[in-house]
């Protein structure tokens with residue numbers, strides 16, 4: 084089902100673990116910074132509303148969405164104790180096929196990080212046909228994908244922690 088008709092900021096708060104023990108990483112693209120900052124704020128606010136501690140949240144910026152892959156890889160290598168990383172980007176279609184390659188590249192790269200790394204990497208990259216679609220999904224009429232990503236991140240951090248019960 085498309086985002087339209089659903090609100091990215093709506094979720095069952097009772098079904099979200101407490102994030103107070105989690106170390107949370109965010110890698111944020113500087114391309115379309117107005118959009119990515121709104122996505123970051125949505126994620127940050129969601130983390131805080133579910134008990135996260137500000138000192139346990141680390142943010143790195145990268146030039147563009149394609150650099151999210153390397154940024155997340157290096158963040159995971161640089162902090163032993165991170166429980167999850169969210170990559171945040173906004174890719175907006177232009178005149179050429181570059182959009183296709185950036186979107187596919189980032190998607191494939193982040194998927195590969197989820198295979199290679201011991202921590203989950205949550206995909207919060209808008210891939211829009213125009214700026215209005217981006218505005219609508221970063222705090223506009225369709226909610227904020229950053230909020231959605233933060234809830235996913237908390238749940239995946241909890242899943243990772245639970246999995247250690249079975250195999251430390």
Ligand SMILES: Nc1c(NC[C@H](O)[C@H](O)[C@H](O)CO)[nH]c(=O)[nH]c1=O
Pocket residue numbers: 112114115146147148149150172173174175176185
């Ligand atoms: N056009 C957009 C880009 N393009 C830049 C690439 O992400 C990358 O930084 C460059 O190819 C150098 O490696 N990035 C976005 O995040 N959003 C865009 O709309």
Ligand SMILES: CC(=O)[C@@H](O)COP(=O)(O)O
Pocket residue numbers: 174175176177178179180181182183185
């Ligand atoms: C996603 C992009 O790289 C794109 O915005 C670049 O625009 P263009 O295809 O017109 O060069």
